[in-house]
Amino acid sequence: MDIESILGPRVAIRGVCRFTTERAQRGFRLNTFLTSMRQPQQREAFARDPEACMANHGLTAQEQDMVRRRDYPAMLDYGASNVALGKAGPALGVSLLERGAQGKGQTSQEFVAERRAANQGQAWQF
């Protein structure tokens, strides 16, 4: 059975960043910090004093710097789970669309406009 021909063509995905075992190991402390933002008291603590909150979680200087700059590509490459970054989105004040725009080097408006244009005029029901 030729699986590839049944599945159809692959596509090139640029900048692939998988949540590998190495990233999981390096990013564990950062991910624990990010997922803690599910708790209202942690969100309040971060909003009140982000520096103290990060220090209390024992983040390293490098980790604190990436969080401070909301540098999503750097955090992902370091070992942040994309899902953990999502948990912390409201606390960090960055939406999924804003992260998309950052990933592509666009403004949010440009990103949304490009996605809408890409999806327009499709025959959805195959």
Next chain:
Amino acid sequence: MAILIGGIGSSHAPSIAHAYDAGHQEQAEWKPLFAAYEPVKAWLARQRVDTMVVFYNDHLNHFHFSAYPTFALGIAPMMPVADEGSGARPFPPVPGAVDLGWHLANCLVRDEFDITVCQDMVLDHGIMSVLPMLTTPPWPIRIIPININVLREPLPSPARCFKLGRAVGHAIRSWTGSDRVAVMATGGLSHQLHGPDFGFTNPAWDNRFMDLIESQPDVLSQATHEDYMFRGGVESVEMMIWLAMRGALDAGSDSLHRIQRHYWAPMLTGYGLLALAADGQGDTPPHKEQT
């Protein structure tokens, strides 16, 4: 004996939950998506489905990386809705099915799926972005959640997900209770949520995937993680969760009766919906009963 009525595959997404909560059911853009769930909801009600096994993935709302299971089964009388970072949605807790749940645990471990049993669970959008479109609070359908790790490598293989579904299907059919059970898988379809291709969707692949789930799930089960990632985007590897649902049906496509199929990809992900009645559970829609 319990009856396996059929299976549902559905995307889960925070965006669906946001649209639901914002009351976009009648908005022109969103109406076709919400309307697509109505025949499935009617089918579940017509078939008096009282229990649903849901294969999904948690998004670090119940589990954390401190203890992150490959497969986990929720056996709890009541499961609250998770606060995912901006407050919990105002839904009542969802009832579980502890009797069938323990039967599944016994059968799965006997079948060499050494699954983690969770006696309390909170449910996130992996289930709750879909459930309100299929049934109405206060939830007449009991839920047995089965979490599959699609986040942290090493991930279970697509073949393993398919086999897990088969084992769950056998366990449901061997249950002596009178439950009327549906199986559901949530996840996908195509999405890529990082890097320069952030926002990529692949409607052609998503539709082919839904074709194959119905007609050739064995092909999808033999595909690799990379086969999924390099068609639907890295995060879309969670599409393999659908194989567990299809495995539970454990039947050729000829014996399945399609209740619904719908697809739409407006922004960052392909929203897919597929509902299949199981062999011998042929369902007669109301409009046909009159002929």
